[in-house]
Amino acid sequence: MSENRKMVENGKDLxxxxxxxxxxxxxxxxxxxxxxxxxxxxxxxxxxxRIGMTPNTVTIISIFFGVAAGILFYYQDLWINVIGMLLLVFANSLDSADGQLARMTNNKSRLGRILDGAAGDFWFISIHFAICLRSQNEGWSAWIWVPGVLAGFSHIVQSAMADYYRNVHLFFIKGTSGSELDNSVDLQREYDQLTWSGNFGMKLIARNYLNYTRMQEAFSPRLQKLLSAVKEKFQGALPAQLVVDFRAKNKPLMKYTNIVQFNTRVLFLFLWLFIDQAWIYFFFDIFILNPILIYMCTEQEKVSGHFYQKIVSKEYELQTI
Structure with missing residues (x-):
């Protein structure tokens, strides 16, 4: 192999x-x-x-593109909807970029995690408002806001639990450095240290994030017992066999976290915009994605219960990876 070819291949590998x-x-x-x-x-x-832009700035820019996309879904002109679809795709590309930028530059922060989660909520609040108003223009009564709001709350829970389970999986296979897993006890301690007079903005954000984390924990009681047992027994240094076993048993559940998040719902949303039946999106969220959410939570709880029993029965040694 020539020296130049080696250099090219090494460059590709890097x-x-x-x-x-x-x-x-x-x-x-x-x-x-x-x-x-x-x-x-x-x-x-x-x-x-290269230009020195921070991950949080990228996230904030994504909010503007995502909200603009939602506004364009209000109109019944398909060409305007298509522009909205392209804006939403670009917003999600920015949402991908902010996390990648944070990992590339090692510029991770709690605020960045909160903003990243909130960005998608802003996009879909705009989308839900636009579809409700659009549906009323098409002859629906104000009752369309009922499924619109129910679908909105469903989306929040679906996204929250999918994000939580992903971070749990990352915690078990990568440890704390590879995961953004938080718990309400630590968050409450940090929240109590902030004052309304001196840290109003951050305390408000911390309060919302604390509530968000408590909701995730409330939906996963067996998982909380597992995490407490892991923390108490292993102090964060997980036995190698536990990592291998958990990954093998939990990895198949990751596909459900993907289904209830962005890509699946958006592909169907675009389909219904193309056929001018955007209102179907609400019922898809409620009657299709919610059962998947329930199944995902139920199966995750089974996995958590399985490993909790193995840990309390001392089936794993303290040998670390």
Whole structure:
């Protein structure tokens, strides 16, 4: 092999490694993200790193594009809707880029995690408002707001639990450095240290995030017992066999976290916009994605109960990875 060819191949290997390092984990990545959003996000992240843009700035910009997309779904002109679809795809590319940029530059923060989660909520609040108003223009009564609001709350819970289970999986396979897993006890302590007079903005954000985390914990009681047992017994240094076993048993559940998040719902939303039946999106969220959410939570609780029993019965040694 010539020296030049070796240099080219080494350059490709370094580029591929840098891209892979910008991902959270192949276990938790959806295929459409790996093929489409992550490569685009990676290029955006490289550009932002060159000009010194922070991950939080990228997240805030994504909010404007996502909200603008939602506004354009109010109109019944398909060409305007298509522009909205492109804006929403770009917003999600930015949402991918902010996390990749944070990992590339090691610029991670609690505020960044909160903003990243809130960005999608802003997009879909705009989308739900637009579809409700659009439906009323098409002859629906004000009752359309009932499924619109129910679907909105469903979306919040679906996204929250999917994000939580992904971070639990990352915690078990990568440890605290590879996960953004939080708990309400630590968050409450941090919240209590802030004052309304001196830290009004951050305390308000911390209060909302604390409530968000408590909701995640309330939906996963067996998982909380498992995490408490892990923390008490292993002090964060997990036995190698526990990591292997948990990954094997829990990885199949990651596909459900993908289904209830962005890609599936948006593909169907675009379909119903193309046939001018946007209102179907609400009922899809309520009657299709919610049962998947329930199944996902139920199966995750079974996995958590399984490993909790193994830990309390002392089936794992303290040998660390």
């Amino acid at each position: 580029k591929n490694t840098a891209f892979e390092n910008s991902l959270k984990s192949n276990d938790t990545e959806e295929q459409i993200d790996i093929w489409f959003y992550r490569p685009i996000g990676y290029q955006i992240a490289l550009f932002c790193a």
